[in-house]
C-alpha cells in the first residue's frame with residue numbers, strides 16, 4: 001500500500017462555524033471519511049470519499065455474529081494554529097489487539113496512519129477553534145461478508161470518520177456499584193474495544209439512570225466484589241495520598257488516558273498503586289475518612305470527578321472540585337499537553 005490515497009471531495013461541504021464550534025458530542029460528522037476493504041487476504045481500495053450512508057446485505061456478518069470494533073481519540077488545535085492528534089499509535093495498537101481477539105485481520109499502520117492523516121488534512125477546517133473543543137476521531141472496523149456461516153468473515157471494511165465536539169463539561173458523576181450484571185469476565189472480551197461489550201452494558205446503565213445515577217461502576221464477573229471500571233471509563237481513587245487504580249487484569253479496557261495519567265503521576269512522583277480493590281474496601285476507606293477523591297478517566301471527559309457511589313442502598317459521597325485536587329491537576333495538565341501549551345515530553349502528539 002503506497003501513501004497516495006485517492007480523494008473524492010464533496011461538492012456540498014456542510015461546514016459551518018456553528019456546526020464546528022457548537023455541536024454536542026457525537027451529533028455531527030465532518031465532510032469526508034476514509035474507507036478501505038479487506039478481501040482475498042489483502043487490503044484494497046483505500047480511499048477518501050464524502051461522508052455518506054453505506055448499503056449492506058441484511059446477511060452482513062457483523063450484524064449477526066458481531067465481528068465489529070471501534071476506537072476513539074481526538075485531534076486538537078494547538079496554540080500555534082497547527083492540528084495535533086493525541087496518541088493515535090496507541091489506538092492503532094489497541095485496535096489490532098481487539099481485531100486479533102475477534103479473529104479479524106490486522107489493520108496495517110500504512111492503512112491506519114496514512115488514512116488518518118490524509119483524512120484530517122482533507123477535513124482540517126472541521127477542527128474546532130474554541131478552548132476545550134476537539135475533533136473526535138472514530139475508526140470502525142467490521143465483517144462485511146454476505147453469509148450466515150458462523151466463522152470469521154472473509155471480507156471486512158475499515159472506516160475512519162470524525163465528529164467536531166464542543167467543550168465537554170465533565171459534571172461530577174454519580175455511579176451505582178453494579179451487583180447483577182457484569183461487563184466482562186476472565187477469558188472474555190473485556191480488554192477489547194469490541195462493539196458487543198457496549199451492547200451488553202446498555203441495560204445496566206439504563207437501570208442505573210432510572211434510579212438517578214449517571215452510570216454503573218462495574219464489578220468483577222466472578223465475585224461481584226472487585227471494582228473494574230467506571231461506566232465507560234477507567235477509574236482511579238485517591239486514598240490517603242495514594243492514587244489507586246485497578247490493574248489491567250484482562251477484563252478492563254487498556255485506556256489510553258489511563259496510561260497517560262499513570263505516566264504523568266510517575267513524572268510527578270505521586271505515589272500510585274495498581275491493585276485490585278473491593279467495593280467493601282472502598283466503603284471502609286470512606287467510613288475512615290481516607291477516601292479523598294474518585295474519578296473516571298477516558299478520552300471523552302478526560303477526567304470526570306465522581307461525586308457519589310451507590311452501594312447496597314447507601315450513597316458514598318466523595319469530595320469533588322477542590323482547585324488543588326489531583327483530578328483538576330491531571331485534567332489541566334493533559335489538556336495543556338494535548339493543545340501544545342506544555343512541552344510534549346513523551347512524544348504523544350502527531351501533527352498533521
Ligand SMILES: Cc1ncc(COP(=O)(O)O)c(C=O)c1O
Nearest residue numbers: 232233234253255256257298299
Ligand atoms: C469501557 C471503557 N473503558 C475505558 C475507556 C477509556 O479509554 P480511553 O482512555 O482510551 O478513551 C473507554 C473509552 O474509550 C471505555 O469505553
